[in-house]
Amino acid sequence: MFAQERAPNATFRVDVNLNDNIATGQGNRFRWYDPLGRHSTVGFGLNLESGYYVLVTERLQKIANDPDREQLDEVYIEEPGLWRVGRQYLPFGSQIIIREAGMAIKVEASRVGRKFPLTLAVVDSGPKQAKGVVGRMGPTSYGVSLAYGQYFARSSTSLAVVSNVEEARPGEGYRLIVGGDGTIRLKRFDIHLEHVLLRRGNTSADLAKDVSDLKITPRSFGGTKYSVGWSREWVTKVDLYRFESEVPISKNLSMRSLVRFQRGSWKDFSIGIRVRL
Numbered sequence: 001m002f003a004q005e006r007a008p009n010a011t012f013r014v015d016v017n018l019n020d021n022i023a024t025g026q027g028n029r030f031r032w033y034d035p036l037g038r039h040s041t042v043g044f045g046l047n048l049e050s051g052y053y054v055l056v057t058e059r060l061q062k063i064a065n066d067p068d069r070e071q072l073d074e075v076y077i078e079e080p081g082l083w084r085v086g087r088q089y090l091p092f093g094s095q096i097i098i099r100e101a102g103m104a105i106k107v108e109a110s111r112v113g114r115k116f117p118l119t120l121a122v123v124d125s126g127p128k129q130a131k132g133v134v135g136r137m138g139p140t141s142y143g144v145s146l147a148y149g150q151y152f153a154r155s156s157t158s159l160a161v162v163s164n165v166e167e168a169r170p171g172e173g174y175r176l177i178v179g180g181d182g183t184i185r186l187k188r189f190d191i192h193l194e195h196v197l198l199r200r201g202n203t204s205a206d207l208a209k210d211v212s213d214l215k216i217t218p219r220s221f222g223g224t225k226y227s228v229g230w231s232r233e234w235v236t237k238v239d240l241y242r243f244e245s246e247v248p249i250s251k252n253l254s255m256r257s258l259v260r261f262q263r264g265s266w267k268d269f270s271i272g273i274r275v276r277l
Helices: none
Strands: 009-023 027-031 041-047 053-059 072-079 083-089 101-112 116-124 131-137 142-152 174-185 189-201 209-218 225-233 238-248 253-262 265-276
Touching (some): 041 072
Antiparallel strands (some): 009 027, 009 041, 083 101, 101 116, 116 131, 131 142, 142 174, 174 189, 209 225, 225 238, 238 253
């Protein structure tokens, strides 16, 4: 008898954020992304009988002035825990300061001393897009990261914590980025800290930057999520403070808000509805 082949197990992937963004001096603007560059996406995932997993997600809206003009957010095939091939977010830090998508081959290397997992990716996203090697060593709670090549941190989704996500940026990114991140878990809240050094700009307009982000997340609010954050670019002395919340309305529906302050007054504010399936 021949074994009956099972059809792939398909799941729909929906993470939609419709935001009413209000910035100082700019009025109301409805966007399918928030001021930190987090896109709304729709797509599907396939669990194949061979053990492989396929993901395809599409952005509902591109960010204005973003050099990354891809409509697809992620499209890859992977053997979970071992390797991944296709367009994906690169393994740098906690993806708060540096959040870059690109065409890459990623591998989960063997553990060093059985304590420090190593994730490496080789990326080539095309002309004047991220190209080189990216890696992170360490468990989820702490680690160090490195990106070496060309055009890193050029996307609007990177450095959004210390900038205006829709503002056209001079330059073409960096050749070298080094960072460290860590999370301290206390009884009532978590403290997350990340620091990133950006060096060897691709042009004279890409000045060296040192960026820090501190995020505190309380635990004891039931299904409601809150966090406060502080981001600083040390060279230009830019400080941004933020407050985020996500309040559940139903199983797959929640209301999200984000407000940021700079120099004693508010910088931007967004409130929106999030649907996740």
